[in-house]
Amino acid sequence: MADDNTDRRFMAAAIRLAHRHIGETAENPSVGALIVSCDGKTIIGHGVTAIGGRPHAETQALQMAGENARGSTVYVTLEPCSHYGKTPPCANALIKAGVKRVVISLCDPDKRVSGRGIKMLEDAGIIVETGLLADYAFEGLSAYLANRKLSRPEVTLKMAISADGGIGLLGKRKVSISNGISHSVSHMMRAENDAIMVGSNTVITDDPELDCRLPGLEKRSPVRVVVDRRLAIDVNCRVVETARFLPTWVIVGKKADQTKIAAFEKKGVNIFVLDDSNGLIAPKDILAVLFDNHISSILLEGGTRLACTFLDKQYVDKIVLFRSTIELGKNRIPAPDFEKYLGHFDKVNKARFGEDIYNEWRYHPQCLLE
Helix, strand or coil: CCCHHHHHHHHHHHHHHHHHHCCCCCCCCCCEEEEECCCCCCEEEEEECCCCCCCCHHHHHHHHHHHHHCCCEEEEEECCCCCCCCCCCHHHHHHHHCCCEEEEEECCCCCCCCCHHHHHHHHCCCEEEECCCHHHHHHHHHHHHHHHHHCCCEEEEEEEECCCCEEEECCCCCCCCCCHHHHHHHHHHHHHCCEEEEEHHHHHHHCCCCCCCCCCCHHHCCEEEEECCCCCCCCCCHHHHCCCCCCEEEEEECCCCHHHHHHHHHCCCEEEEECCCCCCCCHHHHHHHHHHCCCCEEEEEECHHHHHHHHHCCCCCEEEEEECCCCCCCCEEECCCHHHCHHHCEEEEEEEECCEEEEEEECCCHHHHC
């Protein structure tokens, strides 16, 4: 049996492997699996959930290991599935391959699995250990866990804030607040989320494209979602003009002009009409319609009004702030008062990108690990 340090090293490698396909596995989680030889020294098979969600990581790793999988140790970031879906259960495949030991980082909260995979392995005489590097694995599986436990997409609120607390300038189009490194990190976040969401004021003021512009990742641009109760954005704005190339969804209230709706739909925009009888479209309803349309994770980029609405209703799972040294002056658009909300969050990461400071908080992540 491997020692603790060896187990940690191999599980860390499986977790890093799982990160390769985050945002590309549809409704399935991006899982990493490693198979290590009987002597505990050599990786003889590895796999990550394929783009689109299938085949699963364990299946690929077992195929690579072949007959050498007998008597081996398997490191997998999420409990192997135990149900018959479009593919047979991975737990059965591990049993059939004759593996000796399976080390699992996180248990699967899916009601079709939820401990059944572990029980199947144990009943077959396989040694099963759970919880190794669970906090580390959580980062790559948090959207999936939110989907299964909360029945909604995971929401990450991201903003760049000036030194004097602004997110833009009144009367001007987009102002560059953060530096190039921060921009690249932001675009990677776009690539890893299913949707990017903004309010109508952001589109009217900045006319953004809301795509991913990192070289080689352009095809991983997320669905663009605009919350626009009155359908006030211009039919010729960038997100509408490019709707036939990158999906654009606009969420409107029941009184939105039908003629305008038809004009937007003609350009390829998907319109979702939701109840706004209380003067706004409820975050709960927004998340429900997006979840029903297979959105697992959302990057909420503003503006202040939409961000505060989601924060007030406690529908933000993660806050990411890039703080710049740039000052915008008296005409700045104020950022949300994050100090009002951060008491409910745990700080989980901090970094410096040049002069910019990156901070990340999570809303009680432990509740998704239990």
